[in-house]
Amino acid sequence: MIYPIVAYGDTVLKKKASPVTQGELDxxxxAEDMFETMYEANGVGLAAPQIGKSIRFFVVDAEPMDEEKLVGFKKVFINATILEESGEEWAYQEGCLSIPGVREEVTRKSVIKIHYWxxxxxxxxxxxxxxxxRVIQHEYDHIEGVLFTDYLSPFKKRILKGKLTGISRGVARADYRMRFPAK
Known part of the structure; x- marks a missing residue:
């Protein structure tokens, strides 16, 4: 089943997600539905809040990023907790399926230690x-109620304000189905 992607401005994206209890859902x-939804939208990661489910669940398949190290890097993360972030900080241009048409540089630590099922x-x-x-950190942020735009400078946020407001109102171009909060 392919879900619509929840757009910027929906409250589910800013809420800390609840843990999943074993046996509570299939x-x-x-995971299969989320991978299908993610592939349909040409993404490399998708968190449950992005399909309207406020649970600590996300999937990643970074192989399309075309880096040798990422071949076969396809995983499901349930109730994940990042235990440690270390290494050099580095900037990389990130985008998000919930914020179509917006890409900005975000600085993150290069190494993480994560606990999950x-x-x-x-x-x-x-x-x-x-x-x-980086892909894991981005998706992990979603289950913590954090978007990549939260890392931007106040100046950058002001520049993007009109575009982000437009996305929340349904003024966005995406090649996949979306659910807009103001519609």
Whole structure:
């Protein structure tokens, strides 16, 4: 099932998501649906709040970023907690399926240590670096109620204000179905 992507301005995107309890939902089906939704929108990550579900669940498949290290990097993260962020800070231009047409440089640490469960309820604590870490950090922010635009300077936010307001009102171009809060 392909879900519509929730657009900037919807309150679900700014809310800290609730933990998932084992057995409460079919996490394998949800993961399958989220991957399908993400691929339809040409994304590399998708968090449950972006489909209107305020739960601590996200998927990533960064292989399309065309970096050798990311070949086969497809994962499901349930109830994730970033334990540590370390390494060099580096800037990279990020975008978001919930904020179509907006890309800005965001600075993040290059290495993360994260604790999570996968779609089989197997517990993991892993370390990721580079683009893999960045994709995870971006999606993790979604379950914390944080958007990449929250990292921008006040000046940059002022410049983007009209565009972001337009997105929340349904004035956005996307090649995928969206759900707009002001419509």
């Amino acid at each position: 996490v394998k089906k949800l 996968d779609e089989n309820w197997v517990e993991h604590t892993d370390v990721f670096d580079g683009l893999a870490a």
